[in-house]
Amino acid sequence: MSKGEATRERILDRAFLMAGRDGLDGLTIGALADELKLSKSGLFSHFGSKEELQVAVIDLAESRFTELVMLPAFKAPRGLPRFERIFEQWIDWVMDTRTPGGCIFAQAIAELDDRQGRPRDVLVQTQETLVDALAKSAQLAVDEGHFKKDTDARQVAFELHGIMMTLNMYTRLLKDRRAVDRARQAFKRLVQFHTP
Amino acid sequence: MSKGEATRERILDRAFLMAGRDGLDGLTIGALADELKLSKSGLFSHFGSKEELQVAVIDLAESRFTELVMLPAFKAPRGLPRFERIFEQWIDWVMDTRTPGGCIFAQAIAELDDRQGRPRDVLVQTQETLVDALAKSAQLAVDEGHFKKDTDARQVAFELHGIMMTLNMYTRLLKDRRAVDRARQAFKRLVQFHTP
């Protein structure tokens, strides 16, 4: 790996944290440069524009999510075990104390939802991919006979998403220690409902 | 009502919209003044600081939510009818096409969740009040015999919250037309599960 690539990774690693706390707009080139002891222009030249930096952060977030949530889950047998594994890994992702501000997607979604531009387009793409993956995983549980035949996999994906978003909010905003229990209980009810 | 109060209301009305779209940080005094054809300093003098403006917007959001969601719901008989009415009014709140950026609370929650300061404190207060109200409403359904005796009202509040957050995201970010149906189905499942 060249020097440039290494620096770029170091920048993005920090940018990922800053964007989770302060949002993709709050993510500022000057502050980022200070924290990394780089010059503004030196940092800037790695991306060419702030928008590109934002896009790179979203891309990084997606690949980390895949790495930390989806890939481990795929080691579990398809169907319910894998679906449950996604849920548990996702909990770890949301509760990770190293990422202040909570799930970076929650930040980005609220920030970009009714705007225009490449960052939004990229985010929509990642979220659609995620929803598809969740639905597919739920559908596999149907196919394996773990869920009822008439289970609507996309509906299950919708509801799981809701559980995770609420977990994030209860934990980060309300500082509710019981949030994880609540999420687990909600998930249990979701699974139970669709179990034949 | 004095002239000053009228102007202040006019400012907040617009600020409410801007904050929903661009967030409480993206809410900017200069842009707000331009839209309202006021001078920056003239507008500023109504609040004394940007932070106070942000707090005023959160307060306005809460009172509007109470007015548009909770108060109408209280006309329904307590128990399940009222609980269902909260849900339906809340849908209207989230789907309101006059508010670009979707539910302003979704914005504010993501923005302020791991920060410090008065805006955050005020937001936490409003969200705790909301959660309490939801839980109380669910508890009334238990008391009236519409929900099972062992139903955990706060758990129901948690899950309802999740449905609404997901409705907001699917609608605003993913532009999914079926989001309302999904929300209704999730709600139906929630109610059904707790029905004796």
Place this chain on the structure above:
DNA sequence: GATTTTTACGCACGCACGTTCTTATTTTCA
């Protein structure tokens, strides 16, 4: 209608933003 109080403006300030150049330094590779 005169006076006092309220409300709004104009201007300026210091600061941080994203961005663009030019220049110096470091890496890379023949």
Place this chain on the structure above:
DNA sequence: TGAAAATAAGAACGTGCGTGCGTAAAAATC
């Protein structure tokens, strides 16, 4: 090792930010 290429720094730009102050206009009060 020396030439070429990649990387980082530095200084400067225009812009917009929140904020403070003195003053003019308007409204409220008597």
